[in-house]
Amino acid sequence: MGKKLLITEKPSVAMEFAKALKINANRKNGFLESDEWIITWCVGHLVTMSYPEKYDENLKFWRLDTLPFIPKEWKYEIIPNVQNQFNIVQNLMQREDIEEIYNAGDSGREGEYIQRLVIMMSNPNPNAKQKRVWIDSQTEEEILRGVKEAKDSSEYDSLSDSAYLRAKEDYLIGINFSRLLSITQGRSLAKKINEEKASISVGRVMTCVLGMIVFREREIKNFVKTKYYKILGEFGDEESSFKAEWKVNEKSKFFESTYLYNETGFKNEQKAQDFIKSLQGKESIVTELKKSKQKENAPLLFNLAELQNECTKRFKIKPDETLEIIQNLYEKKLVTYPRTDARVLSTAVSKEISKNLNGLVKGYQDEEVQAYIKKMIEEKYPTNQLAKTKYVNDSKITDHYAIIPTGQGFDNYDKLPDLHKQIYKLIVKRFLAIFYPPAEYSKVQVTVNVENETFYASEKVCVNKGYLEIAKPYKAKVSTSNEENVEKTDEESLEILKKLKKGEKLITKNYEIKDAETSPPTRYNSGSIILAMENAGKLIEDEELREQIKGAGIGTSATRGGIIDKLERIKYIDINKKTQIITPTDKGEIIYDIVNFSMPDMLNPKLTASWEKGLDMVAKKEIAPQVFMDKLENYINSKFSKLVVKM
Helix, strand or coil: CCEEEEEECCHHHHHHHHHHCCCCCCECCCEEECCCEEEEECCCCCEEECCHHHCCHHHHCCCHHHCCCCCCCCCEEECHHHHHHHHHHHHHHHCCCEEEEEEECCCCHHHHHHHHHHHHHHCCCCCCEEEECCCCCCCHHHHHHHHHCCEEHHHHHHHHHHHHHHHHHHHHHHHHHHHHHHHHHHHHHHHHCCCCCCCCCCCCCHHHHHHHHHHHHHHHHCCCCCEEEEEEEEEECCCCEEEEEEECCCCCCCCCCCCEEECCEECCHHHHHHHHHHHCCCCEEEEEEEEEEEEECCCCCECHHHHHHHHHHHHCCCHHHHHHHHHHHHHCCCECCCCCCCCCECHHHHHCHHHHHHHHHHHCCCHHHHHHHHHHHHCCCCCCCHHHCCCECHHHCCCCCCECECCCCHHHHHHCCHHHHHHHHHHHHHHHHCCCCCEEEEEEEEEEEECCEEEEEEEEEEEECHHHHCCCCCCCCCCCCCCCCCCCCHHHHHHHHHHCCCCCEEEEEEEEEEEEECCCCCCCECCHHHHHHHCCCCCCCCHHHHHHHCCCCCCCCCCHHHHHHHHHHCCCEEECCCCCEEEECHHHHHHHHHHHHHCHHHHCHHHHHHHHHHHHHHHCCCCCHHHHHHHHHHHHHHHHHHHHHHC
C-alpha cells in the first residue's frame, strides 16, 4: 500500500499536523513516518535564485556593458546551510511508494513559492498526485479539514506563477538598477558620505518607500508656519452662553476678500480687530438649528496592516515584531492566519462563529473580557446574524479572512509573554465589538446670524456607548498644563444648544480673536508607514475612506514590515526606538536624490502599486504570466536605453 507525504513550512508545524492526524511515529532524521503518512518539513527557504556569476563567471564583475542582465532560462540552487534538509525532502519525494504529495506550506503567495521551488528541484515521483493544503488556522479541526479538502495543486498554479514573477521582478530590478547606479554614482556617493567606496541598493518596493519617507521629511523641513486669526463670538441669554466660530459666507462683506487667510480666519490681526468692532452692538439671531441622532458601528476587524499600526501606536513596537507575535499566537492555535489583507469574515465562517465565542467563554480567563461576554449574553446581542452585516463579505477576501481568535489554544496561553497576551486581548476585543450595538450620539448644530455674518456652533455627545464600551479608539496620552479647568462639559454645552429656538434673538456677550497656526505634516512611524504602503503611498487616517479606496498597495501584508527593517539595516532610515518615528539618514537622502535624478518613477507609489496589481491579476488568471514578464523586460530595457545616454 502506498503512502502519503506531507510537507510543512517548519518542524513545529509538522508536529501539529502529526498530532491532528493522530500519527504516533518516531521522529527520524528530518521526518516522521507511520504506516499511512510521512511528514517532513522545510526550514524557510531551501532553494534560491542563482546570482549572475552562476550564469557566466564574468558577470561577477559589475560592468555597464553586461547590463541589463535578463536570463532566458532561470537558474536556481540549494541554499548551502540547508542542503541536508533539502536532500531528506527530495529523497522522500522520489520514493516509489509515495502515492500522494501534500504541499502544506504557509497558506500564502510566499509559502507557495518556497514549496514550489523545492518540488521543482526535487523531481518527485511522477506517479504521485500533488495536492495543496490551505488552512486558516492551526486548530486540529482546521488542519483535518485542510487535508481532507486538499485540492489538486494545479488549482494553485496561477498563485505559483504570481510568486515566481514577484521573485523575478525583485531580482531583475534589484540587480540591474543597483549595479547601474553603483557603477555610475557609487564614487560620488562614497565622497559625500566620507567612505572609501559605496554601493547603491535599489529595490522595487524599498526605493519607493524610501521616497515616501524622504519626501515627507522635506515637506516638514520646508514648511513655513503661517499665523492667522479666527473670530469667536459668545452668545446666549441671562443664564447661559455658548461660543461659536465665524466663517465667511456669500453674504459676508469679506466674501472672496484678500484680507482672509482662509474661510475662517484673517491674515492680519488688525483687520480681525476692525471686524470685531464693526459687529459690536449688532443684533444676533439663531437662523438655523439642526438636532440629529447619529449611529457609529464598530470598526472592521483587524488585518495585518491595521494590527501592525495599532501595535506601533499602543506598544511602540516595529511591524516585524507585531507579525512575529501574531505568528506565534497563530502557531499556538490562538488566532487565525496573520498574513491577511482582509478585514471581514467569509459567509462560511460567520455561520460557525458560535464555536469561536463559546471557546472564549470556556477558555479565556480574563475578567474584563468575560464581563463583556456576560453582557452580550444578558443583553441577548445577536450573534447569529453576522452574515447580514458589513463584517461579512466574501468579495473582499482573497486568500484569508480577518484575524480573529479561534477560541482554542488556551493550554498555551499562560506561558505567553505579557506583550503577546496584550496583543491577543486587542484581537479578542476588536472581534467581540462587532457583536455590540452601535455607539449613539446626540448632535446639535447652530447657526447665528449677525448682520449677514455667520457664526457656527456644534456639539456632539455620546448618549449610548454601544461598542465603545469594549473597543475604545486609542489616543496617545498628551501631557497638558493647567487646562483641567475646562469651562463646560460637552453635555452642558449640548443642553445649552438644545434649548435654543430658530428665530430666537440672543445676547452677544463677547467677541474675541483666537490665534491659529498652520501645522506641518507629521512624520511616519513604523506602523503608519505600513498603512501608507497598503494605500499606495497615502497615509489615510479615516478608516472608512481607507476601506473604500483600498486596491493594490505597495508590497504585501507579508513583506511590508521586512522592507522597513531592511531600510533601517542598510542605514537609509533611522527608527527612534522609543517613539518608532522614522527619519531618513543623510545617506538615504543622497540615494533619494540619485534615484530622483536618474529614474524618478521608481519613487512613484503608483508605479510600484501597478506592478503589485499586475501580480495580483496573474494570481487571479486575468492576465497570462508571459504578458507580465514581457512588460517587465520591456520596462527594464527601455529604462537602460534612456539611462545610459543620460549618464
